[in-house]
Amino acid sequence: MKKYSYIDFLAQCGVKSAHPGGMTCTERIFEQESITADMTILDVGSGLGESANYLAKRFGCCVYAIENHPIMLEKAKQRMKETEKRVMLKEASIEGLPFENGFFDYVLSESVLMFASVKKALTECYRVLKDSGVIILNEMTLLQPFPENEKRELMSFYGFTECYEINQWKNQLHQVGFTKIDIVSVPLEQKQANQIDLSLELDLELLDMLDEHEHILKKFDGKIGNLILRCEK
Ligand SMILES: C[S@@+](CC[C@H](N)C(=O)[O-])C[C@H]1O[C@@H](n2cnc3c(N)ncnc32)[C@H](O)[C@@H]1O
Incomplete structure (x- = not known):
């Protein structure tokens, strides 16, 4: 039994933008949207709050962020102090969002859904969106059918509840009610280096996880990728 989950690892290492393409990808996605103040x-699952802070600053709009990992929350709170509290950060699970129906214009999920029950999470995201609302997902996807044992290996390392191919993602979204589902393509240059905010007392076991992560990325290179979807209600 492992001492740390992958999310614990990200939290302890303080990976600031823990999704494929990092902040450059987030910025490029939102350049294509017409966000107004x-x-x-x-x-959702905002981690250290990098994307939430960016959106609030860049567009001057109202941004809420929810997270359920205590270390992520603590580090995000610290970072948000430095950015003048523009983001409303709440401790909550994506499976039970503490918001009224139809509250949001946009929901953003960057590498989060597969850590939760995808169906419950998507149902909640759908519920809290306005009728004209949009969800944007940037999630890991299988680029080809996987043998069961490899799928299990991937799910077990990351702590995923599910692993989907592109069409399976689209089906999940259709099932909760999203109608217009588009793949978003974002030009990205080189692989981005991750910025980090390390915890002071870092357990060496976390370094083993770093090695294991490298191994997983090499092993599944070309077989997994990220999928950016823009879906309207
Ligand atoms: C890979 S990290 C991505 C963090 C952030 N979205 C980013 O791009 O930097 C996944 C995040 O989802 C959060 N998470 C996982 N399950 C969650 C749940 N049920 N409710 C809320 N947050 C969750 C984790 O705590 C973690 O911060």
């Missing part, structure tokens, strides 16, 4: 955005 009167809009309300929810960043």
Whole structure:
């Protein structure tokens, strides 16, 4: 039994933008949207709050962020102090969002859904979106059918509840009610280096996880990728 989950690892290492393509990808996605200051955005599983902070600053809109990992929350709170409390950060699970129906113009999920029950999480995201609302996902996807044992290896390392191919993602979204589902393509240059905010007392076991992660990325190179989907209600 492992001492740390992958999310513990990200939290302890303080990986600031823990999704494929990092902040450059987030910025490029939102360059293609028409965000105005009167809009309300929810960043689910917001980690250290990098994307939420960016959206609030860049567009001057109202941004909420929810997170359920204590270390992520603590580090995000510290970082948000430095950015003048523009983001409303709440401790909550994506499986039970503490917001009224139809509250948000946008929901953003960057590498989050597969850590939760995808169906419950998507149902909640759908519920809290306005009728004209949009969800943007940037999630890991299988680029080809996987043998069961490899799928299990991937799920077990990351702590995923599910692993989907592109069409399976689209089906999940259709099932909860999303109608217009588009793949977003974002030009990205080189692989981005991750910025980190290390915890003071870092357990060496976390370094083993770093090695294991490298191994997983090499092993599944070309077989997994990230999928950016923009879906309207
Ligand atoms: C890979 S990290 C991505 C963090 C952030 N979205 C980013 O791009 O930097 C996944 C995040 O989802 C959060 N998470 C996982 N399950 C969750 C749940 N049920 N409710 C809320 N947050 C969750 C984790 O704590 C973690 O911060």
